[in-house]
Amino acid sequence: MRVGKIMIREPVTVPPETTVLEAIKIMQELNIRHLPVVRAGQFAGWLSARDLYGVMLAAMLEEITVGEIMNPEPLTVSPDTGLQEAAHLMKRHKIGGVPVLVGRKLVGVLTVIDLLSAFLYMLEALTSSSRLDLALPDEAAYEEACRLIREAGGEIINVGLGAPQPNGERIYAFRLAKTDLAPIVAALKAHGLRVVELVE
Numbered sequence: 001m002r003v004g005k006i007m008i009r010e011p012v013t014v015p016p017e018t019t020v021l022e023a024i025k026i027m028q029e030l031n032i033r034h035l036p037v038v039r040a041g042q043f044a045g046w047l048s049a050r051d052l053y054g055v056m057l058a059a060m061l062e063e064i065t066v067g068e069i070m071n072p073e074p075l076t077v078s079p080d081t082g083l084q085e086a087a088h089l090m091k092r093h094k095i096g097g098v099p100v101l102v103g104r105k106l107v108g109v110l111t112v113i114d115l116l117s118a119f120l121y122m123l124e125a126l127t128s129s130s131r132l133d134l135a136l137p138d139e140a141a142y143e144e145a146c147r148l149i150r151e152a153g154g155e156i157i158n159v160g161l162g163a164p165q166p167n168g169e170r171i172y173a174f175r176l177a178k179t180d181l182a183p184i185v186a187a188l189k190a191h192g193l194r195v196v197e198l199v200e
């Protein structure tokens with residue numbers, strides 16, 4: 001899964017001229033910890049709750065602007081970044097969110113909460129699904145297997161592809177929505193397709 005699938009689209013943004021006091025109010029009202037800073041449609045910087053800590057005691061919060069304390073070159077990801085890569089990046093740098101950019105255009109925001117939600121969804125999918133491993137010789141056999149699985153009532157969630165075997169076959173790991181695999185296995189075997197393993 002890619003960042004673009006789970007990022008927050010059209011996030012709340014502020015211009016660099018926004019005062020720190022205004023930014024604090026926005027973050028408190030929306031219960032968010034990050035604000036992208038945008039100037040003339042282009043990404044200009046990243047403001048996090050951590051950036052605010054150093055100026056919270058300043059006497060003139062109304063005069064300090066976001067542009068003065070934002071991070072103009074934060075770590076960023078693109079919509080095509082893998083979730084695992086994004087999670088490692090955020091863990092390594094101990095940050096709670098990143099802007100999602102295409103060039104210098106802000107297209108979204110990704111937070112730790114978004115990642116946790118996605119990983120929980122995937123874990124739940126794994127525990128409420130069935131797995132069917134097939135040894136298939138070629139692409140035509142794969143297409144036939146997909147057709148037979150669907151015709152027998154199976155709903156394919158995703159398919160993992162293993163390394164080529166010495167005999168030229170490859171193991172295709174079909175993840176299906178939880179179902180009775182017996183009729184599916186029977187249909188596959190009736191058409192000469194080899195079932196290696198199944199987990200209901």
